[in-house]
Amino acid sequence: MWLIRAWMEEEIEWSESLGKILYACTNCNNCVQSCKFPFNDEIVNIITATREEVVANGLVMPKVARFFRNIEAYGNPYREPRENRGRWAEGMGIEPYQGQEFLFYVGCVGSFDEKGQRAAKALGELLTKAGVSFGILGSREECDGNEVNMLGESRIFQMLREKNSQLFKDAGVKKIITLSPHAYNVFRKEYPGGLEVFHYTRILADLIKEGKLKPTSKLNRRVSYHDPCFLGRHAGEYEAPRQILAAIPGVELVEMERNRENSFCCGGGSANFYTDFFGGGENSPSRIRVREAGKSGASVLAVACPTCAVMLGEAIKDEGIEEKLVIKDIAEILGEPVSHQ
Amino acid sequence: MKEEFLSRLAEIVGADYVSDRPEELYLYSRDPGAQKPRRADGVVMPGTVDEVQQIVRLANREKIAITPMGAGLTLSALTVPLKGGIVLDMKRLDRIIEVNQASRYAVIEAGVTQAALRAYLEKHHPGLQHSTPESPPTATIVGNILIHGHGHLTPRYGVNSQMVNGMEVVLPTGELCRLGSCSVSPKWFSRDPLPDLMGLFLGWLGTTGIVTKLSIQLFPKPAFRDLLLFSSDSVELIPEIIAELSQINLLENCFIITQEKPRWAQHIFYIIVVSGQSKEEFETKKELHNRIFQKYPDKILPVTEEPALTPLRERFLGVPPFAATAADFRKGGGFEYTGAILPIEVIPQAWRSGIEIAHKYDLLYQLGIQLLPNGHSVMLAYSYPFNRAVAEEAGRARGALDETNRLTLELGGIVWKPELPAQKLILEKMDANTRQLMDRIKKTLDPNDIMNPGNWEVT
Ligand SMILES: Cc1cc2nc3c(=O)[nH]c(=O)nc-3n(C[C@H](O)[C@H](O)[C@H](O)COP(=O)(O)OP(=O)(O)OC[C@H]3O[C@@H](n4cnc5c(N)ncnc54)[C@H](O)[C@@H]3O)c2cc1C
Ligand code: SF4
Numbered sequence: 001m002w003l004i005r006a007w008m009e010e011e012i013e014w015s016e017s018l019g020k021i022l023y024a025c026t027n028c029n030n031c032v033q034s035c036k037f038p039f040n041d042e043i044v045n046i047i048t049a050t051r052e053e054v055v056a057n058g059l060v061m062p063k064v065a066r067f068f069r070n071i072e073a074y075g076n077p078y079r080e081p082r083e084n085r086g087r088w089a090e091g092m093g094i095e096p097y098q099g100q101e102f103l104f105y106v107g108c109v110g111s112f113d114e115k116g117q118r119a120a121k122a123l124g125e126l127l128t129k130a131g132v133s134f135g136i137l138g139s140r141e142e143c144d145g146n147e148v149n150m151l152g153e154s155r156i157f158q159m160l161r162e163k164n165s166q167l168f169k170d171a172g173v174k175k176i177i178t179l180s181p182h183a184y185n186v187f188r189k190e191y192p193g194g195l196e197v198f199h200y201t202r203i204l205a206d207l208i209k210e211g212k213l214k215p216t217s218k219l220n221r222r223v224s225y226h227d228p229c230f231l232g233r234h235a236g237e238y239e240a241p242r243q244i245l246a247a248i249p250g251v252e253l254v255e256m257e258r259n260r261e262n263s264f265c266c267g268g269g270s271a272n273f274y275t276d277f278f279g280g281g282e283n284s285p286s287r288i289r290v291r292e293a294g295k296s297g298a299s300v301l302a303v304a305c306p307t308c309a310v311m312l313g314e315a316i317k318d319e320g321i322e323e324k325l326v327i328k329d330i331a332e333i334l335g336e337p338v339s340h341q
Numbered sequence: 342m343k344e345e346f347l348s349r350l351a352e353i354v355g356a357d358y359v360s361d362r363p364e365e366l367y368l369y370s371r372d373p374g375a376q377k378p379r380r381a382d383g384v385v386m387p388g389t390v391d392e393v394q395q396i397v398r399l400a401n402r403e404k405i406a407i408t409p410m411g412a413g414l415t416l417s418a419l420t421v422p423l424k425g426g427i428v429l430d431m432k433r434l435d436r437i438i439e440v441n442q443a444s445r446y447a448v449i450e451a452g453v454t455q456a457a458l459r460a461y462l463e464k465h466h467p468g469l470q471h472s473t474p475e476s477p478p479t480a481t482i483v484g485n486i487l488i489h490g491h492g493h494l495t496p497r498y499g500v501n502s503q504m505v506n507g508m509e510v511v512l513p514t515g516e517l518c519r520l521g522s523c524s525v526s527p528k529w530f531s532r533d534p535l536p537d538l539m540g541l542f543l544g545w546l547g548t549t550g551i552v553t554k555l556s557i558q559l560f561p562k563p564a565f566r567d568l569l570l571f572s573s574d575s576v577e578l579i580p581e582i583i584a585e586l587s588q589i590n591l592l593e594n595c596f597i598i599t600q601e602k603p604r605w606a607q608h609i610f611y612i613i614v615v616s617g618q619s620k621e622e623f624e625t626k627k628e629l630h631n632r633i634f635q636k637y638p639d640k641i642l643p644v645t646e647e648p649a650l651t652p653l654r655e656r657f658l659g660v661p662p663f664a665a666t667a668a669d670f671r672k673g674g675g676f677e678y679t680g681a682i683l684p685i686e687v688i689p690q691a692w693r694s695g696i697e698i699a700h701k702y703d704l705l706y707q708l709g710i711q712l713l714p715n716g717h718s719v720m721l722a723y724s725y726p727f728n729r730a731v732a733e734e735a736g737r738a739r740g741a742l743d744e745t746n747r748l749t750l751e752l753g754g755i756v757w758k759p760e761l762p763a764q765k766l767i768l769e770k771m772d773a774n775t776r777q778l779m780d781r782i783k784k785t786l787d788p789n790d791i792m793n794p795g796n797w798e799v800t
Binding site: 003021 | 363367368371663
């Protein structure tokens, strides 16, 4: 906050290292949650507002500018052609959205990143198996804009919000299941009302409770669960993912030192999964987090966010602990014992 | 700062832990208090004791000043260099090395924070606690002890610096030295009966060496704990009440406060923290304390109603108490208090003059006494919140602090954790031979005058 003020008051100049500090904030909301002062809610808003100022002054860091350009031009940060967006679902028998009860909104990471795709596929299979009426937008899907919004690019964000809202309206979407907690966040908080938005972990937990998904075979694994910031601190959902894991026979759930409200961010928020202002060094959040998971004695680190899967997946490689710890999305973990249903 | 010096530092600690980038220096060149910024030329964060030693040796060769820093939260700008040079930020030395359950002490590194030790004890030794100051949780234990800080157990067990069993110190010339029982034994359990060398580092504001490890005493955590709250308008009565409290000497903590805003707080409030291991002990202590206050039915009343009851309980019941809930912090986040360590008999005058000074500088008054061990003295904090964005307001706060510090010394008290102008006032008043002794000690330990120079500067 002091630095933001100093920059505004022209006591310090804009520089690459100031930019790194500003963009390294992942919007994890830990400060908002922990700060005892009445202005706690404003901390992250102040960071976003400062980033808006950076955009307005034409000072955006090259990596961030590239992220914006790609989203604007391709609807995703990876410069992947739009028509490839639904490819992950090919051969799975998942229908395009045409008025089913739920839209399964997959998001950029779930659509294009290999780890995200695995989670998307696993979730698609589970929803199909449980007889949920759902469809996907495929090549019609567009970035949800959560990161763009947090990075202060309000023009592109407004464009995405209008485009998506119109698309949802035209297609008659009333209920959305999101793979990513980031999309869950932005749809609930920044999009026009009238949409019922669910994170997939709530849907799966309910399907298990209703007996529509029955994890039968035994997994025999020690699993720790990493609370994603946008599902936990931003949305207050700590139970559904744990209920799913608890329902799987043979899963021993072990908590990491920092969990729930106190969970430690994977370092991927505010597009850091793409821009990576932490640089993947020994003290980068994702590496600290997987070391913490290792200490818990777990052999599987369960995630409920494709961004976390990407960040933590890279971190186990950098730490050289791939043999000891695997990162898996909860949908993938549940997929195994349910496949024998 | 010379490029070459910084690259030598980078060779010692790694490039990630040295900086002279303007953004970082901006932060290390100021603190949250009312003092004006002063320039730091660089910052270095050692990760091991050996790195600390190497840095000190290098700084000696190059005659570059070192300012040791924990969290930099004294509000008196004691970690903002007075003569440039590097800030030695100790936060990476953050290991809790040992907790001895039987002899009740913890050996910690210099960067261990109040919150880290509390959390560690709660998890691994739930029956033990350390004396915790009201400062933000990121404050370091070592930084607090080195300024003779006070915690929630101070009235009962001593000023926090009296709770030190031993230290490991890098001397200003780079040698590593152990003090207390750990200099003879593997156990860090006692400060006595050796010559007390700890005094060479306590209260010296980082001018005589760098503490790298420290053993702090731990205390049993009581099963029962509550507040007794009373209000009064008689300033004159305060010394008498303190004498009565010392007579039974059973309290855990005691504050006496007043503040101008909100309006309900414009009385004198006694906050007595009572604790006990058994219900019986706890109830007896409460009863004995209640009896003291019941002796003054015309002058003291129990606080049983709003608007005072809830805010006082919310502020003082926790460990540590939470100053910010009741303090009328000004918009803009500036805040500095000066702590006067006072003999009991001058309290009424110190109290009244404090209110006058605040008004003279057009600031809101906010006074808070914490009883010091056994009620032999008190720390009276005069707080001056100000809007950091308004330079003129910060200037008024500095004026009020200076006048308050002069008052403290006139009354025979001592200014605690003194910012530079207050250090000068103290040295002016100090016995000349004592001043010379301080100077000789500093020159002997630190021949190149590299340790936080400008502080406690006699010549
Ligand atoms: C809201 C608020 C409430 C507070 N309440 C209290 C309270 O109740 N009780 C209390 O005692 N204090 C209180 N303080 C004052 C202060 O914050 C604390 O005393 C704090 O613990 C100081 O620790 P620090 O890590 O910030 O020390 P620093 O400011 O970093 O250091 C203090 C001094 O020690 C030196 N130093 C630090 N580390 C080393 C080292 N390793 N070797 C050699 N020298 C070193 C520094 O150069 C400096 O001179 C309060 C402050 C605030 C802002
Ligand atoms: S990274 Fe998290 S804790 Fe840090 S400023 Fe951003 S939201 Fe707050």
